[in-house]
Amino acid sequence: MARPVWSGVLSFGLVSVPVGLYTATDSHAIHFHQLQRGTSDRIRNRRVNERTGEEVDLEDIVKGYDTGEEYVLVEPGELEEIAPGRSRALEIRGFVDLDEVDPIFFDKTYYLGPRGKEYGDVYRLLEQALERSNRAGVATFVMRQREYLVAVKAEKGLLTCHTLHWADEIREPRKEIPGLPGKAKASAKELRMAEQLIEALSMDWDPADFHDTYQEKVAALIKAKQAGESVEKAQEPPKSTNVVDLMDALRASVERARGPKDTGGKAAPRGARRSTVGKKPPAGKRARSAAGTRASLQDLSKAELYKKATAAHITGRSSMTRDDLINALTAA
Incomplete structure (x- = not known):
């Protein structure tokens, strides 16, 4: 059973419930050790005094802020003492319509669970109220010496806590990305063809249909090298579409996407929708x-x-x- 990464009190108005914060996702990435080439010797990272070259124990390390003239030393305990709410309060400041929160603000997802069966009623009350209103509670709290802006949502019968980016962390795309197209509109013919392609490739969303093929290839590479075999290299990425050939590429894409659905009398794949053009009821x-x-x-x-x-x-x-x-x- 998972252990909470943070525990405290979730409050809205004068109502509060002790909760635990649980990691909602896991990484399946394959991890490697660092070795010196030609040997099986591990490479270790060490905390070393850059003046003396000697290793320093963790308890002897403090934080220092460089003012340009000197270092201001700060003890870890001092940071904990000034944390808002002493890192144990997750107070909802207000509730916002979920549709108003731009997806770019969402960062990481955690599960929220009540810290005891006796708090189940309060927990369920908030979960159901958020579900019916399609709103999220906005709050701030401190975890691991960092303050987080979060959205508390109702999802599939439980409360989730999504960390959000602060407003000043969102970059302005027009300043960051060179060569963005201007306000010139695509031609009506190209737009219709692109919409047909999107419709032809429409599908139902099921995350289980997708898997990490790169990690599978990494595992296959390790297995092949262990057996002294070679592996097939990945294909080159497709070439960029020339503007002159755009209509031809769109038309060919639509025909290829529609092809399997219209041949041999086979049933359309899951997610494909039948055309209702020209078939209106009385x-x-x-x-x-x-x-x-x-x-x-x-x-x-x-x-x-x-x-x-x-x-x-x-x-x-x-x-x-x-x-x-x-x-x-x-x-x-």
Whole structure:
């Protein structure tokens, strides 16, 4: 059973619940040791006094801030003493609509769990309220001598804590990336063809369908070298598409993407959608169906509407209001 990487009190208003913070993800990367070439001798990193060349024990090391003229020495305990809330309080300052938080701000995900069965009711109350309102609690707390801005969300029956980047950590892309295209629009013909390609390659999101092929190749390389065998090198990346050949490349891509779905009478793969162009129901049925759909959608929360919009592949749903979602789902 996992141990919490941090424990403290989660509070919103005058309600509080002791919680533990658990790492939500794990790395499957293959790790190597450093060796001196031609030997089996390990290379170690050591803490060495650069003036004397002698190794220094960890307990004899303090932090020093360089002012340009001298070092200001700070003990680890002094940093802990000035930490807001002494690193044990995760106080929600307010709740924001999840759709308003740009994905670029999200960093790392943790699970939040109650520190005792007696706190389950309070924990469940907050989880269900966040789920129904499609909101996240914004808070700050200190962990390992660093302050974090976090969003507390409800996900699949539990609370999660997502560390966020601070506003001044987000770089301005126009300043960082040279050669970004201007406001010139693509031609209508190219845009239609690109949209057809996106539609032809549409799929259901299932993360289990993807796996880390590079780590598999690293493992295969180690096994092959151990057996004295050679391995096949990776293919060269595709060449950049010339602007002159853009339409030809788009057209060929659409034909290739559609090919397996239209040959041999085979069933379309999971996630592929049948075209409904030109197949409209009678006007009376269409009107009655839309009215019934709208009535059933009115009883749903925004979070439930958003899930339906995601399943229906409605674009722009993240910026829609509740009424916008109902209108879009009714039209779909």
